[in-house]
Amino acid sequence: MEEINWNDFEKVELRIGTILEAFDFPEARKPAIKVKVDFGEFGVKMSSAQITKHYTKEELVGRQIIAVINFPRKQIGKFMSEFLVTGFADENGDIVLSAVDKKVPNGSKLV
Template identity: 75%
Template sequence: METITWHDFEKVELRVGTVLQVLDFPEARKPAYKLQVDFGELGIKWSSAQITKHYTKEELTGRQIIGVVNFSKKQIATFMSEFLVTGFADENGDIVLSGVDKPVPNGYKLI
């Protein structure tokens, strides 16, 4: 593992946002959803997430998630992803979302 400085960590914009809409993403190589997320003053952004094993579209809507919002946009199949959804792989490699345990304002930065 490489050690980073506090300055390096401060460059990563980890922000909280609320999922507004979840769509199927049949064009993706691996099962995934398209997520529309409200990041407050940063605006509404879209991302793709391979989280179909642990989450239904219905339970994701309204949930707060943590995303990295300062990556360059990335083309995934026919879709342009604007942020990275964060999570951890379980023992099977399926993603479990990172999140907050109490509501906080959309767009707030992890500190």
């Protein structure tokens, strides 16, 4: 494991956002869901996540997630991803979202 310093960590914009909408993403090579997320002062952004094993579109709406919002945009097929959804792989390799257990203001930074 490579160590980083505090300045390296501070460069990563890990922010909280609330999922406003979730959409099917049938064009994705691996099963995924598109999400539209409100990051407060950082705006509303779109991304996709391979989270179909543990979540339905309906249960995602209103949920707060932790995301990296300062990566460059990434083209995924015809879709442009604007942030990275964070999560952890379970024992089967399926993604479980990173989240908070109490509501915090959208755009808050992980410290």
